[in-house]
Amino acid sequence: xxxxxxxxxVVLLLLQRYTSAKALYRIYYDCEPSKHLVxxxxxxxxxxxxxxxxxxxxPFIRMVEQFPPNITLYVKADEIFYGSKxxxxxxxxxxxxxxxxxxxxxxxxxxxxxxxxxxxxIYGGDYLGLEENEEYYPVQQEIVVIPxxxxxxxxxRTLGNYLGDVxxxxxxLEDPMLTVGFREYTGRxxxxxxxxxxxxxxxxxxxxxxDHTVDLSVSVLxxxxxxxxxxxxxxxxxxxxxxxxxxxxxxxxxRIQYNFFTNASISxxxxxxxxxxxxxxxxxxxxxMEGLGRAINYAxxxxxxxxxxxxxxxxxSSSFIIITPYEDAEWxxxxxxxxxxxxxxxxxxxPDILGKELHENGxxxx
Numbered sequence: 001x002x003x004x005x006x007x008x009x010v011v012l013l014l015l016q017r018y019t020s021a022k023a024l025y026r027i028y029y030d031c032e033p034s035k036h037l038v039x040x041x042x043x044x045x046x047x048x049x050x051x052x053x054x055x056x057x058x059p060f061i062r063m064v065e066q067f068p069p070n071i072t073l074y075v076k077a078d079e080i081f082y083g084s085k086x087x088x089x090x091x092x093x094x095x096x097x098x099x100x101x102x103x104x105x106x107x108x109x110x111x112x113x114x115x116x117x118x119x120x121x122i123y124g125g126d127y128l129g130l131e132e133n134e135e136y137y138p139v140q141q142e143i144v145v146i147p148x149x150x151x152x153x154x155x156x157r158t159l160g161n162y163l164g165d166v167x168x169x170x171x172x173l174e175d176p177m178l179t180v181g182f183r184e185y186t187g188r189x190x191x192x193x194x195x196x197x198x199x200x201x202x203x204x205x206x207x208x209x210x211d212h213t214v215d216l217s218v219s220v221l222x223x224x225x226x227x228x229x230x231x232x233x234x235x236x237x238x239x240x241x242x243x244x245x246x247x248x249x250x251x252x253x254x255r256i257q258y259n260f261f262t263n264a265s266i267s268x269x270x271x272x273x274x275x276x277x278x279x280x281x282x283x284x285x286x287x288x289m290e291g292l293g294r295a296i297n298y299a300x301x302x303x304x305x306x307x308x309x310x311x312x313x314x315x316x317s318s319s320f321i322i323i324t325p326y327e328d329a330e331w332x333x334x335x336x337x338x339x340x341x342x343x344x345x346x347x348x349x350x351p352d353i354l355g356k357e358l359h360e361n362g363x364x365x366x
Contacts, residue, residue: 024124026053027095029137031065031117033107036141037290040148043074043106050102050122052095058124062132065089066118067107074106086118109145112241114267114294117141142268144293147238150246155353159250162321162347163218182206216319217278219310220247222262223324223331225299234297236325239351241292243323247349252285261310263301266294274300275309307334311341320346 027050034045048065052058067073067087073080081088095101109115117139123132182198185205198206222244226233251258260276273291276284303324310320311334318341327348339345 024058024122024133024135027051027058027061027122027124027135028053029063029120029122031120031139031141033117033141033143035143037144037146037286037293038109040110040112040145041108043108044143045104046073046107048103048105049100050095051100052098055097057097058095060124061093061095062123063091063093064121064123065091066120068109068115068118070110071115072108072110109143112145112147112238112293115143115145116268117143144290146289146293147241147245149249150242150354152246152354155243155246155349156250158347158349158353159247159321163216163250163254163256217257217259218251218319218321219314220244220251220258220260221306221310221320221322222260222264223299223303223306223322224262224264224295224297225301225303225328226325229297233325236351237297239354240323240325241295243349243351243354244292245289247321247323248285248288252280255280260288261306262291263299263303263306264291264295265298265300266291267296268294302331303328304331304334307331307338311338314338314341318342322346322348324348324350326350 029051030049032047032049034047035042038044048063050061050063065088067089069082069084069086071087073087073089075089079089079091081090091103093101119139120137121134122137123134182195183206185194185199185207195206222240224237224240226237248258248260257278257280259278262274264274266273273287273294276288276291279287314320320338320342322335327350335346335348
């Protein structure tokens with residue numbers, strides 16, 4: 001009997017050591033968001049997947065997933081720990097051989113920004129529950145939250161009046177049925193605009209420059225440069241991002257093509273976002289919005305540099321919408337020069353317009 005108990009103890013000890021050492025062998029983890037570009041407060045799904053790719057069961061797994069501190073997870077409250085640096089979600093389960101554990105949960109972020117999912121820590125136990133091994137599983141996923149939308153009738157009137165005046169002036173000053181030249185086909189123009197004769201001569205697709213009421217385009221310029229970064233100036237910069245979204249949404253709604261220039265810097269983005277060419281449609285809009293979501297409140301250059309670049313690229317009688325935290329005397333000279341290439345004066349928007357409606361309705365005292 002004593003011998004049997006001794007052999008059993010040795011077997012259990014070997015089994016404990018083996019299962020402890022192999023508990024997390026061929027265990028794989030991943031967390032995938034259903035959307036990578038969302039609005040503040042918009043819910044998306046996070047799908048967590050844990051896969052056991054070995055022929056041995058894992059009797060105990062404790063999984064601690066880490067998320068950015070301001071995320072909202074729609075799960076049971078007793079499973080979540082809200083810390084100052086991150087949010088931890090703990091799950092406990094066991095896994096049979098070759099089993100896949102999958103869980104979906106809703107999540108959202110309240111504010112604009114670029115958020116990176118944090119590594120997960122998985123603890124694997126042995127059959128006897130005496131030891132735990134741990135393994136870190138990095139996650140290369142990010143969610144970009146674009147600026148909040150703007151509901152401001154004063155802004156709608158200002159943009160409507162400006163775009164209406166520009167359209168009328170282009171129609172009056174230039175005959176919409178007159179072909180004034182040719183330019184290379186970009187893929188966005190309708191086939192009726194293609195000049196087949198000119199295309200045959202040049203050896204590449206060319207389109208006619210005419211019908212200016214249809215081909216109206218606008219340059220959107222964003223400035224975030226301020227003298228000092230204070231709490232007030234940072235709030236105004238955030239409002240500028242919201243204004244850019246409102247302007248782009250208006251241009252998309254009116255089917256007006258636009259390009260985009262800024263001195264704002266962004267995080268974790270491979271493309272050239274500070275200078276986006278003319279375009280229209282969902283892909284173009286999302287490209288601009290992703291940059292706004294990634295933007296940090298650091299200007300790579302003075303706004304006068306941006307205005308000077310736009311001036312040299314602008315065609316005759318262009319249209320400009322400028323969004324800036326404050327109007328600054330330092331770049332007024334460049335603005336005046338740009339004004340000479342514009343239909344009238346460029347439309348300059350500051351965050352003050354967001355409070356204009358409240359003042360007009362008497363909701364805020366002067």
